[in-house]
Amino acid sequence: MKPEAELQRPRGTGRALAVVKTFVDTVGIPRLIIGAFIIGIFVLAWAQRLPIGMLVTSSLVRFGMNGVLVLAMVPSILGGEGLNFGLPVGVICGLLGALLSVEFYMRGAIGFLAALLIAVPLAVLAGWGYGLLLNRVKGEEMMIGTYVGFSVVALMCVVWIVAPFKNPEMIWVVGGKGVRMTVTITNYWAQVLNNFLKFTVAGVEIPTGLLVFFAACCLFVRWFFRTKLGLAVIAAGSNPLFAKSAGINVDQMRIVAAVMSTVLGAIGLIVYAQSYGFLQMYTAPLMMAFPAVAGILIGGASASKASITNVVVGTLLFQTLLATALPVTRTVVAGTLSEIVNIIISQGVILYALTRGGGRL
Amino acid sequence: MGEYVLEMDDICKEFYGTPVLKHVGLTVRPGEIHALIGENGAGKSTLMNILFGMPVIAATGGFKGTIRIDGAPVMVNTPRQAMELGVGMVHQEFMLLPAFTIAENIKLNRELLRSNIVSRILGARLASLDVPAMRRDARAALDRLSLNIDEWLPVAGLPVGHMQFIEIAREVDKRNMKLLVFDEPTAVLTEGEAQDLLGALRRLAGEGVGILFISHRLSEVAEIADRITVLRDGEVVGRLTRGEVRIERLAELMVGRPVNRVERGARGARAEGEVAVRIRNLVVNMPGERLHQLDLDVYKGEILGIGGLAGHGKVAVANGIMGLYPARGEVEINGRQLSLGDPRAALAAGLGFLSEDRRGVGLLLDESVEFNIVVTALVSQGRFLRRGIGSGWLAARDARQTRAHALRLIRELDIRCTGPEQPVRRLSGGNQQKVCLARALTQDPDILFVSEPTRGIDIGAKQIVLDLLTQMNRERGTTIVMTSSELAELRQICDRVLIVYGGRAAGCLAPDASDAEFGLLMAGGAEVRTA
Numbered sequence: 047m048k049p050e051a052e053l054q055r056p057r058g059t060g061r062a063l064a065v066v067k068t069f070v071d072t073v074g075i076p077r078l079i080i081g082a083f084i085i086g087i088f089v090l091a092w093a094q095r096l097p098i099g100m101l102v103t104s105s106l107v108r109f110g111m112n113g114v115l116v117l118a119m120v121p122s123i124l125g126g127e128g129l130n131f132g133l134p135v136g137v138i139c140g141l142l143g144a145l146l147s148v149e150f151y152m153r154g155a156i157g158f159l160a161a162l163l164i165a166v167p168l169a170v171l172a173g174w175g176y177g178l179l180l181n182r183v184k185g186e187e188m189m190i191g192t193y194v195g196f197s198v199v200a201l202m203c204v205v206w207i208v209a210p211f212k213n214p215e216m217i218w219v220v221g222g223k224g225v226r227m228t229v230t231i232t233n234y235w236a237q238v239l240n241n242f243l244k245f246t247v248a249g250v251e252i253p254t255g256l257l258v259f260f261a262a263c264c265l266f267v268r269w270f271f272r273t274k275l276g277l278a279v280i281a282a283g284s285n286p287l288f289a290k291s292a293g294i295n296v297d298q299m300r301i302v303a304a305v306m307s308t309v310l311g312a313i314g315l316i317v318y319a320q321s322y323g324f325l326q327m328y329t330a331p332l333m334m335a336f337p338a339v340a341g342i343l344i345g346g347a348s349a350s351k352a353s354i355t356n357v358v359v360g361t362l363l364f365q366t367l368l369a370t371a372l373p374v375t376r377t378v379v380a381g382t383l384s385e386i387v388n389i390i391i392s393q394g395v396i397l398y399a400l401t402r403g404g405g406r407l
Numbered sequence: 408m409g410e411y412v413l414e415m416d417d418i419c420k421e422f423y424g425t426p427v428l429k430h431v432g433l434t435v436r437p438g439e440i441h442a443l444i445g446e447n448g449a450g451k452s453t454l455m456n457i458l459f460g461m462p463v464i465a466a467t468g469g470f471k472g473t474i475r476i477d478g479a480p481v482m483v484n485t486p487r488q489a490m491e492l493g494v495g496m497v498h499q500e501f502m503l504l505p506a507f508t509i510a511e512n513i514k515l516n517r518e519l520l521r522s523n524i525v526s527r528i529l530g531a532r533l534a535s536l537d538v539p540a541m542r543r544d545a546r547a548a549l550d551r552l553s554l555n556i557d558e559w560l561p562v563a564g565l566p567v568g569h570m571q572f573i574e575i576a577r578e579v580d581k582r583n584m585k586l587l588v589f590d591e592p593t594a595v596l597t598e599g600e601a602q603d604l605l606g607a608l609r610r611l612a613g614e615g616v617g618i619l620f621i622s623h624r625l626s627e628v629a630e631i632a633d634r635i636t637v638l639r640d641g642e643v644v645g646r647l648t649r650g651e652v653r654i655e656r657l658a659e660l661m662v663g664r665p666v667n668r669v670e671r672g673a674r675g676a677r678a679e680g681e682v683a684v685r686i687r688n689l690v691v692n693m694p695g696e697r698l699h700q701l702d703l704d705v706y707k708g709e710i711l712g713i714g715g716l717a718g719h720g721k722v723a724v725a726n727g728i729m730g731l732y733p734a735r736g737e738v739e740i741n742g743r744q745l746s747l748g749d750p751r752a753a754l755a756a757g758l759g760f761l762s763e764d765r766r767g768v769g770l771l772l773d774e775s776v777e778f779n780i781v782v783t784a785l786v787s788q789g790r791f792l793r794r795g796i797g798s799g800w801l802a803a804r805d806a807r808q809t810r811a812h813a814l815r816l817i818r819e820l821d822i823r824c825t826g827p828e829q830p831v832r833r834l835s836g837g838n839q840q841k842v843c844l845a846r847a848l849t850q851d852p853d854i855l856f857v858s859e860p861t862r863g864i865d866i867g868a869k870q871i872v873l874d875l876l877t878q879m880n881r882e883r884g885t886t887i888v889m890t891s892s893e894l895a896e897l898r899q900i901c902d903r904v905l906i907v908y909g910g911r912a913a914g915c916l917a918p919d920a921s922d923a924e925f926g927l928l929m930a931g932g933a934e935v936r937t938a
Contacts, residue, residue, distance in 0.1 A: 275800040278786050280774070287768040291731055291760055293751035293787040351773060 074346050076399035080363045083395050087370045094377045099249025101370045107240060108365035110256035111321035114263050114314035115334065116341040116361045118307050122187075123352040124271060125303020126283030127180055129342070132191030133335035134199050135176050136311020139169035141202075144316055144325050145225065148234050149213050157235035158320055165312040173308030177301030188349065192335075199332050206327050216325075229325040236323040256321060263313065264354050270306070279303050283350075314338075340364055344396060367392050411478070412437045412585050412617035413458075413494070418472035420453055420464070420641075427453050428470070428641045435586060435617040440608060442620045442632035446661055446929075447717050447892050450641040451621055455588060459489045459496060477585065493585035495578035497592055503570055505563035510538075510545035512562055513577045519544070548580040551614075552607045568600030575607065586617040593624060605631050623716050625654045625661075625930040637661060658926025662894055681707040682742075683854055683886045684728075689736035691720070691727030698723035699910030701736075705854070705888055710880050712901030712918070713890040716929055720910040721890050722763045725856035729753050729760045731768070740854065754787040759852030761843045763859035763890065769843050770831050777813035777827035780845045788850070816845040820875065837868025844875055851883065858890040873900050894925060 070078065091101055115133065122130035143165025152160045176194065183190045206225040211217055216229040242255025270276045282289040282299035289296050315334070319325050342352060345360020371392045376384040413435040420428040428450045435441045445451050456463055457470050460483035464470060473480055476492050483489050489496075503512050511518075519537040520526075526534035545558040554572045556565075562573065571592055578587055589608070593601040601624075608631060612618050622628050628635060629652045637645035637660040645660040684705040691698040698720035705711050715721040727734035730750040738745045740756040753760075762768035771779055784790045791809050792802040813827040820841045824834055831842055840860060847855055857876065861869040877900050879885045891897050897904045898918040906913045906928035913928040 269803065272803045272806075273801045274785060274789065274792055274804070277778075277782065277804060278800075281771060281782055281786065284771045284774055285768070287731070287762075287764075288771055290750055291729060291762060291768055292783045293754040295751070 076344065077346065077359065077363060079399040080344060080367060080395060084363065084366055084370065087367075087374050091370065091374050094374065096373060096377065097249070099251075101373065103251045105362075105366040105369040106250070107253050107256065107321060108369045109362050110240075110253055110260050111318045112314075112337065112341065112365055113260040113357065113361045114310060114317050115338040116314075116345075116357050117260075117263055117267060117354075118310035118314055119338055119342045119347070120267055120271075120352050120354070120357060121279070121303045121306035121310070123342075123347060123349065124283050125279050125300050125307075126286065126350070127300060127303055127307075128188040128191075128349040129335075129339045130191060130304075130307045130311070131188050131335045131339065132176055132180075132194045132198075133307075133311045133338055134195035134331040135172050136169050136308040137315045137331040137334050138198055138202050139172050139308065140165045140312035140315030140319070141325060141327065141331065142168055143312065144231070144319055145211065145216065145229070148216055148229065148231060148325075149211050151213065151234075153234050155235070155238050158238045158316070161235070161316045162313060165316060166309055169309040169312035170305055173305035174301060176308055177304030180304055181297045181300055195335060196332060199329060202331075203328050225327050227327060229327065230323065231319065231325060232323050235320055238320055239317065240321050253321075256317070259317060263310070264357065267306075267310070268354050275302065337364070340396060344399070364396070367395065411435060412476065413619070414473075414475040414478075415454070415458065416473045416475070418454065418457060418470060418474075420450075420457065420470040422467055426641055428457075431472075431638070431641070431643055433619075433636055433643075435619055436633075437585070437617050438612050438615045439633045440612050440618045440620055440631055442622060442628040442635045443638065444622060444625070444628055444635060444657065444661060445638035446894070449638040449661075451638055452590075453641075454638070455496070455590065455621070458483065458494065458588070459486045460484045461486060490581065493581075493583040494588070495581055495584050495586070496588045496590065497571075497574045497578055498590060503562045503573060506561060508559050508561050509549075509556070509565075509573055509576075510542045510558040512573055513545045513548060513558075513580050514541045515577070517581075544580055545576065548576040551579055551610070552576055553603075553610070554607075568596050568603070571596060571600070571604065572607070575604075579611065584616060586619065587611065588619045588621070590621050591623065592620075593622060593627060601627065623930060625657050625926075628652075628657065629654055639663065654930070655923045655927060658930055659921070659923035660926075662926040662929065663922035683707040683740070684888070685737075685739040685742075686724075686728070687737040689724070689727060689734060689738065691723035691732055691734045693720070693723040693726055693732040696720050696723045696726075697910050698727060698907070701907070701912055703905065703912065705886060707886055708880070708884055709902040710876070710887045710889060710900055712897030712904035713888065713907060714892070714894050714897050714904055714925075714929065715907035715913070717892060719908050721907040722858050723910075724907070725760060725858050725888065725890055726762075729758065729856065731762075751787065754783070754850075754852075757853035759783075759847050759850050759855040761847055761855070761857040761860065763862065765836075765839060765843060765859075765862070770839060772832040773830050775828045776817065776822065776824050776831055776834070776842055777809055779831050779842050780813050780816055780849055781809050783846055784849045812849065813845075816848065820845055821871070835864075835868075837864035837872075840864055840868065840872055841875075844872065848879065852885065854886040854888065855879070856888045856890070859892060860889065861891070861893065861896060869896070876900060894929070898925075 088098065092098060118133060118136060119130055122128065143161040146164050147157045147161040150160070179194065180187050180190065209225060211225055215233065216225055218224050218226055239255040239259050240253040244254055245252055271280060278294045279299045279302055281292060282294050282296040283303065286296045289299070341360045341364045342356055343360065344364050345356035347353070347356040347360070372388045375388045375391065379387045411434045415431065415433040418428050418431045419426065431450070431454060433443070433454070443451055458474065465484065474483065475481065476494065481492060483492065504515065519540045520531065520534035521537045523535045542558050549556065549558060552572055552575060554569070554576065556569060562570065578584060592604055596604060605627065608618055608620065620632060633649050635647045635652060635657070636643055637657065639661060682704045686701055686703040689698060689701040695718060701724060713721045713724055723732065726732045727747065728738055730748045730753050734747045736747070738747060740758065743756065745756050746752050766772060771782065781791045785792065785804065791805050791812070793805040794802065810827060817824065817827060822841045822845065823838050831839055834842065860872050860876065864872070873896060876887055876889065880887050889897065889901060901918055903915055904918055905915045906925065908928060908931045913931065916924055916928070
């Protein structure tokens with residue numbers, strides 16, 4: 047498409063049309079539809095006299111807190127393992143790190159860093175095992191990953207019950223053992239990233255630390271996929287036969303991809319939790335892969351091709367949609383119904399947008 | 408009934424301006440076995456596609472000429488119509504459903520039906536199968552071929568030879584069958600099975616069915632055919648009858664072609680010089696291209712050609728040595744033992760490889776031109792990396808150096824693309840091949856294995872590719888082992904040509920050896936010799 051538009055160099059309206067066409071081709075129809083819908087929401091919010099600044103703030107926070115989880119999809123996609131539906135494996139490692147840091151009463155930035163330091167090695171191990179498993183089920187990674195996620199979450203439910211945690215703020219009040227359904231980390235390291243260098247502009251709070259951390263993760267992944275190792279992972283994911291003939295150990299590269307993805311999942315959970323203020327235990331990690339998958343797909347990635355741009359654009363659109371649609375629908379439809387209407391509308395728009403892409407996400 | 412069951416007259420066919428059939432004529436009498444022979448790509452399949460009204464013919468602009476069946480001119484537009492006219496085809500690849508029984512496969516889509524209550528109301532599509540009648544018919548068809556096997560067995564798990572017979576039984580079962588076409592029916596059979604099949608062919612011919620027999624096995628053809636038509640480059644180059652058949656003559660007719668050999672100057676040092684690759688007892692288990700046993704010495708600085716017909720194992724040589732398919736045997740590179748099955752070791756030993764499956768193995772289709780050019784050098788040799796934060800595996804790619812290098816090769820090889828960032832999927836076949844060559848040049852191996860370098864690319868690009876290989880050999884001293892289905896291009900640039908037949912070396916010839924010698928080796932009609 048693109049070279050044609052460049053070659054013909056039409057004049058006048060034709061030229062303008064060509065420019066529009068190139069623009070639509072680059073951005074992609076799904077993103078245009080969702081973008082237009084979000085603009086519509088903001089117009090409606092303004093008409094309803096809702097505080098726009100607050101909507102933008104919550105959009106930014108959600109963008110930052112979900113970003114790393116979406117980023118975790120990139121290594122697995124580029125490594126030829128598809129969308130990482132086994133993300134709960136990483137999430138569990140993140141939860142373990144977070145729980146242990148709370149168990150040891152570590153607060154503030156130290157607590158946050160401790161959670162990361164504990165979670166990352168665990169995630170490396172778990173990701174390595176997960177990668178070994180995926181190497182045995184080539185071609186079925188996404189389905190197997192989904193079941194691996196479900197199994198691991200179920201197994202860990204038992205662990206949460208019997209684990210010998212002592213901190214009274216995280217164990218059940220009655221009975222005195224086992225981790226609670228929801229562990230509040232307000233007294234530990236909630237919001238440490240969000241509040242770092244936070245400032246307010248035109249009624250919008252900018253969670254600087256959160257955004258900077260996300261950006262740093264993006265830059266790290268970008269750098270990684272330009273190293274010899276990262277390029278070998280891309281080659282192995284893009285065409286295993288080619289990679290083999292180029293002397294690349296495809297199975298090893300797939301394990302590297304799985305480890306990267308799992309580690310980012312663990313980091314992503316900790317970032318998510320510090321912003322949210324709670325650790326959601328037991329079955330909560332079950333569904334964590336799905337918003338991340340939706341995010342990167344909306345950003346224009348597919349099961350075999352993804353970029354950092356896809357992550358940033360997708361997360362921004364998806365999370366803004368979720369953050370703004372609910373308050374706005376609440377003003378129009380009252381009560382519990384608003385929640386349902388919100389889900390129907392926002393998920394419906396995503397579905398519509400993705401099916402409009404004509405096969406190209 | 409006329410004298411001929413089939414007459415094809417003055418058939419011409421072009422694909423996008425390239426003539427592939429030029430005024431071809433072919434006749435088959437009832438009860439006659441008529442053989443059609445020719446190299447891969449001589450036009451046999453196209454001729455059969457025309458006879459059967461395959462959609463690909465109409466989609467590419469139809470054909471010129473007339474077809475008469477039983478003396479009446481016909482216009483065959485669909486394979487179904489051909490079937491109704493009494494023309495049947497036994498396919499080279501089995502078109503059988505493994506989970507169905509033999510009887511069901513024979514009767515597929517022509518099932519015998521019995522009406523039931525539902526079908527009386529809702530139409531014949533829901534009628535029951537008349538299984539006993541179907542089995543009876545299948546039995547009769549199998550008996551005509553003297554195949555002693557139970558018709559109710561599932562096809563899955565049957566020996567290959569039996570599958571071929573079931574294909575034939577399916578055609579025989581069609582009531583009005585007048586002409587049967589066999590497309591290389593013996594290619595996958597053992598010698599014994601092939602003999603049984605030839606027997607069945609004779610019996611069918613004895614019943615008055617006209618048989619058109621396409622084969623590469625010249626000895627079979629000489630044994631069974633009443634008349635023979637030889638195709639080469641879309642033209643009929645010979646018509647022979649039973650009495651005048653000599654295998655040598657057939658071979659010569661099949662491959663004979665003017666070779667415009669490039670004179671390459673004095674190459675005295677080459678002959679019997681230092682051995683670059685020493686191969687002993689190489690066995691490669693590559694499905695469809697099995698190599699049973701090969702001994703070969705490749706001399707330093709030469710271009711060695713490996714030729715042979717499809718399926719005889721010529722492409723397995725490079726794939727086995729590079730470690731892409733399971734291989735056994737001894738391979739020494741410049742006197743040093745190579746461990747087979749390890750592509751990394753092969754690359755480290757200074758080997759390079761351009762696969763015959765360019766799109767499947769040779770390229771990262773969705774990645775950029777520049778990445779495809781540097782990837783092997785980058786990953787296996789650690790070039791195009793920046794020394795910085797990390798070293799070894801964590802060294803970052805040097806984008807500037809990569810770009811400069813890619814731009815230079817794009818210019819030198821005249822790769823037509825919108826730029827170094829264009830995904831190679833969008834390039835034409837010839838330009839994709841140039842990207843592969845650019846990668847090989849970048850890697851700069853001592854010994855380059857290149858398979859089917861001109862497959863699927865147009866004539867102009869072909870010449871450029873061959874010139875590039877010659878240039879690489881001359882200017883850089885790269886030893887080249889080129890595998891190709893096109894004998895003419897092997898004879899054009901190679902110093903020696905090895906012909907592989909039936910998974911073994913049939914012989915090694917000088918490029919200016921006679922057509923008959925090449926033809927004989929390729930068709931398995933000669934003793935093993937070496938040049």
